[in-house]
Amino acid sequence: MLNYVIKRLFSMIPVLVGISILLFFMLRMLPGDPAQVLAGQMASPEEIETIRKQLGLDRPVYEQYLSYLGRLVRLDLGRSARTQNPVIEEIWARLPNTALLAVVAIGLACLFGIPAGVISAVRPYTWVDYAVTMGALFGISMPVFWLGLMLVVVFAVVLRWLPAGGTGSWQHVVLPSVTLASFVVAFIARMTRSTMLETLSLDYISTARSKGLKEEVVVIKHALKNALIPIVTVVGLQFGLLLGGAVLTETVFAWPGIGRLIVDSILARDYPVIQGTILIFGLLYILVNLAVDILYVVIDPRIRYE
Amino acid sequence: MTVNAEPLLRVENLYTRFDTMDGVVTAVDGIDFDVHAGETLGLVGESGCGKSVTALSILRLLRCPPARIEGRILFGGRDLLQLDADAVRSVRGREISMIFQEPMTSLNPVLAIGEQVAEGVRLHQRLSRRESWQRAVEMLQKVQIPSPEIRAAQYPHKFSGGMRQRAMIAMALSCGPKLILADEPTTALDVTIQAQIMSLMMQLKQELNTAIVLITHDLGIVAETASRVIVMYAGQIMEEAPVRDLFKDPRHPYTRGLLGSVPVIGRGQRPNRRLQEIPGMVPSPLRMPAGCRFHPRCPQVAPRCCHEAPPMVLLGEHRRVRCWLETV
Numbered sequence: 001m002l003n004y005v006i007k008r009l010f011s012m013i014p015v016l017v018g019i020s021i022l023l024f025f026m027l028r029m030l031p032g033d034p035a036q037v038l039a040g041q042m043a044s045p046e047e048i049e050t051i052r053k054q055l056g057l058d059r060p061v062y063e064q065y066l067s068y069l070g071r072l073v074r075l076d077l078g079r080s081a082r083t084q085n086p087v088i089e090e091i092w093a094r095l096p097n098t099a100l101l102a103v104v105a106i107g108l109a110c111l112f113g114i115p116a117g118v119i120s121a122v123r124p125y126t127w128v129d130y131a132v133t134m135g136a137l138f139g140i141s142m143p144v145f146w147l148g149l150m151l152v153v154v155f156a157v158v159l160r161w162l163p164a165g166g167t168g169s170w171q172h173v174v175l176p177s178v179t180l181a182s183f184v185v186a187f188i189a190r191m192t193r194s195t196m197l198e199t200l201s202l203d204y205i206s207t208a209r210s211k212g213l214k215e216e217v218v219v220i221k222h223a224l225k226n227a228l229i230p231i232v233t234v235v236g237l238q239f240g241l242l243l244g245g246a247v248l249t250e251t252v253f254a255w256p257g258i259g260r261l262i263v264d265s266i267l268a269r270d271y272p273v274i275q276g277t278i279l280i281f282g283l284l285y286i287l288v289n290l291a292v293d294i295l296y297v298v299i300d301p302r303i304r305y306e
Numbered sequence: 307m308t309v310n311a312e313p314l315l316r317v318e319n320l321y322t323r324f325d326t327m328d329g330v331v332t333a334v335d336g337i338d339f340d341v342h343a344g345e346t347l348g349l350v351g352e353s354g355c356g357k358s359v360t361a362l363s364i365l366r367l368l369r370c371p372p373a374r375i376e377g378r379i380l381f382g383g384r385d386l387l388q389l390d391a392d393a394v395r396s397v398r399g400r401e402i403s404m405i406f407q408e409p410m411t412s413l414n415p416v417l418a419i420g421e422q423v424a425e426g427v428r429l430h431q432r433l434s435r436r437e438s439w440q441r442a443v444e445m446l447q448k449v450q451i452p453s454p455e456i457r458a459a460q461y462p463h464k465f466s467g468g469m470r471q472r473a474m475i476a477m478a479l480s481c482g483p484k485l486i487l488a489d490e491p492t493t494a495l496d497v498t499i500q501a502q503i504m505s506l507m508m509q510l511k512q513e514l515n516t517a518i519v520l521i522t523h524d525l526g527i528v529a530e531t532a533s534r535v536i537v538m539y540a541g542q543i544m545e546e547a548p549v550r551d552l553f554k555d556p557r558h559p560y561t562r563g564l565l566g567s568v569p570v571i572g573r574g575q576r577p578n579r580r581l582q583e584i585p586g587m588v589p590s591p592l593r594m595p596a597g598c599r600f601h602p603r604c605p606q607v608a609p610r611c612c613h614e615a616p617p618m619v620l621l622g623e624h625r626r627v628r629c630w631l632e633t634v
Binding site: 202203204206207208209210211212213214215217221222225226299300301302 | 362365367391395396397398399400403404406408411412413414415416417422425426429430461463474477
């Protein structure tokens with residue numbers, strides 16, 4: 001098992017190098033000149049040229065990439081073209097906010113999504129099931145920014161229970177995490193329902209019932225544990241995505257997270273920050289996937305990694 | 307075994323219907339039979355004749371709806387169909403337990419074998435975790451699983467088909483039930499393993515004085531183990547007889563067809579005798595033939611059989627047949 005984890009950690013290196021190559025060259029294909037953006041509309045051609053030299057943008061692209069890679073090996077993500085702060089500091093200032101939102105949102109989504117899915121699988125084609133299905137459809141199809149705005153209107157403007165945006169207390173976390181969770185909860189509920197429906201029709205469920213076990217025991221101990229693999233997979237993927245930041249939600253709630261950092265950097269053609277954040281996002285995504293793979297072993301005794 | 311004693315299980319006029327998109331399917335169509343303490347009753351017939359549904363109806367393991375079960379299932383003076391859910395659960399596993407056909411899929415893959423045996427014991431005999439685990443290990447030993455302490459902690463994927471079926475038997479017997487419904491317990495196993503499992507079941511049955519309803523399509527197994535046989539066809543009982551009488555003197559053309567389709571090696575065989583088959587197919591439960599259900603396939607069909615359902619004719623104690631031939 002330990003060998004497997006070490007192997008997986010080493011296999012991250014080529015993936016991250018791949019991401020860095022794709023990202024580096026795709027960014028350079030974007031229209032717009034970062035030197036021009038930084039210098040401003042009124043700058044003279046000489047000033048723009050100076051900035052370009054400072055940023056090293058006058059050298060051939062492959063040369064730029066190699067020196068970027070060289071710094072990357074020394075864990076140096078460079079400095080922001082806009083603020084001149086080290087990229088790692090820019091990310092570190094926002095990553096905890098994004099992580100907090102992601103953890104709370106995924107927690108809420110599991111807390112409501114899994115029981116909702118289980119209940120609708122236990123009572124399929126009844127009003128409970130239809131209610132869960134309708135709710136899930138609502139959650140999946142509702143635009144996040146609209147839901148966010150509506151929550152702000154109701155809970156911040158009308159009822160004045162919660163702040164409309166910003167950070168600082170647990171109250172600030174509620175509305176953005178509920179907004180983010182609405183989509184994920186629907187996803188998890190649907191996935192749980194379908195895998196539970198399938199599991200509940202299997203032979204060993206009849207065996208469990210024939211022993212005289214209570215229906216709750218049959219459903220939770222015998223069925224849910226078997227249905228967990230696809231559920232955990234979905235939860236892991238969604239969590240990985242949430243860690244990449246949620247631009248719309250962060251914008252609506254003025255939440256200083258990674259998502260907004262990426263968008264702001266793209267608009268400013270701030271190459272080092274874009275490269276740094278997306279690389280870190282890639283790293284987190286791979287780590288979450290690894291965690292999910294390890295979790296499989298805990299859930300299902302048939303799964304063993306060599 | 308005294309035949310006249312109060313039966314352990316009495317099934318009266320049992321109907322099990324399923325509401326489907328295409329209409330109502332009557333899987334079990336008004337059957338009745340008794341099971342006495344300690345006996346082995348064979349329930350035989352082709353696939354889809356309603357024998358498994360009968361067993362699932364007795365333990366009320368069918369989802370209702372779409373299933374609808376009517377009639378009376380008397381066990382220990384109570385009608386199982388009238389009990390509430392809690393009372394039915396206290397019968398399952400404790401008084402009546404079930405062994406399923408597919409050992410590969412009937413055990414939960416993510417729970418240790420020992421736990422799967424122990425949980426029933428813990429529930430019905432109110433034992434602690436430790437005690438019930440100990441009991442599970444004892445049961446695994448009883449069904450001749452080698453090194454049961456180690457095996458109890460393992461998961462089903464480490465067990466072969468035969469071993470799994472042994473574990474299923476351990477599970478079924480763990481609370482000392484009075485009756486076991488064994489639904490094709492050896493069908494999925496190799497022939498050599500089949501013999502081992504059957505002899506194990508019979509030995510434990512003797513030891514614990516448990517009655518068995520043995521559901522199978524294998525007449526060889528019935529001949530070796532059952533004392534009495536019920537032949538089912540298309541949801542109905544066609545013939546019932548003590549096992550010797552059935553094999554010596556089958557009265558229903560369907561029973562004769564079944565016996566004729568069993569290959570016999572050796573004695574009394576003409577060298578070029580072809581295996582007999584029953585022509586035609588089992589009727590669709592949505593379009594049962596009028597009259598006798600077997601008439602489209604019956605070699606002795608008479609005009610009356612095509613439109614008038616034959617009555618059940620009593621020929622003696624535990625000897626009955628549903629055929630017009632017996633009424634004259």
